[in-house]
Amino acid sequence: MQLRYGMNPHQGPASVEPIGAAPFTVVRGRPSYLNLLDAIGAWQLVREASAGSGLVAAASFKHVSPAGAALAGAVDPVTAGLFGVAPRADAATRAYVRARDSDPKSSYGDLVAVSAPVTTGLADLLRRVVSDGIVAPGYEPGAVAVLSAKKNGTYLILEAEATFEPPDEEVRELYGLRFVQRRDDAPLPDGLSADLRLALTTVRYTQSNSVVLVRDGATLGVGAGQQSRVDCIRLAGTKARLWHQRRFVPPDDLSGIGSIQQRVNAQLRLAEAIDPPVPLQRVSLASDGALPFEDNITEAARFGVRHIAEPGGSTRSDAVAAAAHQHGITVTRTGLRLFRH
Structure with missing residues (x-):
């Protein structure tokens, strides 16, 4: 074609x-x-x-x-x-x-x-x-x-x-080289919550490095293509926080605005100035790679994250788990890295 x-x-x-x-x-x-x-x-x-x-x-x-x-x-x-x-x-x-x-x-x-x-x-x-x-x-x-x-x-x-x-093998030719690998069809672990499963499925098809925040069966923020893992969390969290702020824009403030995109733009402008009466809560996070440092947990906690799924295997995994415990965050180590490039 x-x-x-x-x-x-x-x-x-x-x-x-x-x-x-x-x-x-x-x-x-x-x-x-x-x-x-x-x-x-x-x-x-x-x-x-x-x-x-x-x-x-x-x-x-x-x-x-x-x-x-x-x-x-x-x-x-x-x-x-x-x-x-x-x-x-x-x-x-x-x-x-x-x-x-x-x-x-x-x-x-x-x-x-x-x-x-x-x-x-x-x-x-x-x-x-x-x-x-x-x-x-x-x-x-x-x-x-x-x-x-x-x-x-x-x-x-x-x-x-x-x-x-699709075929079991994927082939890509770039700059005179042919790359061959097995297709990423590894099953997700059993026993995951519905939100963590959706977060992991979404992060699997997101350009790495990536982090996805989910609540009630929908993404609130996708942080894609960052070299730093904590920047992924910060990007996804900033989007999630803005999603939360948009819940508090009075519908009357958008009445009479014509197209959907015009209403979206107006809502975003109004939402940025709102300090919600309740913080963002009950958020699940999936990371395509291991969380390497405690600052990832601190950043996630700022955006209401209470459950995390990540591969594990970092040299500081124990310190990361201890930081999560201090913030009341549960961590599921999947043993499954989901890089996508």
């Missing part, structure tokens, strides 16, 4: 070829190189999250990392009002609006993935937000027609092959 261009517009021509059966069918539009990279990561995330929870999952992807991911849970009044959806919307719509609400500024122009067929309700929401494309295992009658009118008919619509299983 010929792509619109490669990683950048000047890197053309570009193409992609399936190895055996193709994982996606192009229903509408012409993908770029980055579109497909986002679709691959986003689809794997929602497929794994749905299988692990039994619920519909959704993700909002930008630049090969999730801006947000969520399961189909309750939609709070703030989110419902911001995006103009009913609190009792269908599961696919609820999952996606919760995922996009995690970091709606970063989700601008996202690649969407949902683990269930796209409903007309979700298609109508996507019609009203800035998004570049979607991947899903199917589309209910009428949904493709709604999406096909988006972006002057260029909105990318991919249908995932739900039964597709």
Whole structure:
């Protein structure tokens, strides 16, 4: 398949070829190189999250990392009002609006993935937000027609092959070298809480170094691509804190504002000045690599983290565990590093 261009517009021509059966069918539009990279990561995330929870999952992807991911849970009044959806919307719509609400500024122009067929309700929401494309295992009658009118008919619509299983080995060629490795299909440990499982699943498909904060089946903050682990926590925590502050913006302050993105921008400006009456609480954290120092725990505690999943194995793991105990934080050592580059 010929792509619109490669990683950048000047890197053309570009193409992609399936190895055996193709994982996606192009229903509408012409993908770029980055579109497909986002679709691959986003689809794997929602497929794994749905299988692990039994619920519909959704993700909002930008630049090969999730801006947000969520399961189909309750939609709070703030989110419902911001995006103009009913609190009792269908599961696919609820999952996606919760995922996009995690970091709606970063989700601008996202690649969407949902683990269930796209409903007309979700298609109508996507019609009203800035998004570049979607991947899903199917589309209910009428949904493709709604999406096909988006972006002057260029909105990318991919249908995932739900039964597709990728090869056991991954091959990448860069700068005259061919890299071969086993695909990252290691199962997550048993006995994890639902939030830690979603956090670990999300961090697995996030560019390293990365940390993900989750509460009630939805990400509150994703800290991706930082060289310092504590900076990952600080970035994810800052996003989570802003998510919390946005809960206290009066709905009347957004009344009369036209588009969803205009309401998002106004809400963010107002939220930054709010000191919430209660702090952020009950947050779960997953790290793709070991937490190397106690300052990671101190930083996590600032953002209401009470449960952590990390690989363990650091030379200072005992000191990190002692710091967690002092802050009332439980630590699960998975023995599973989840770097992604």
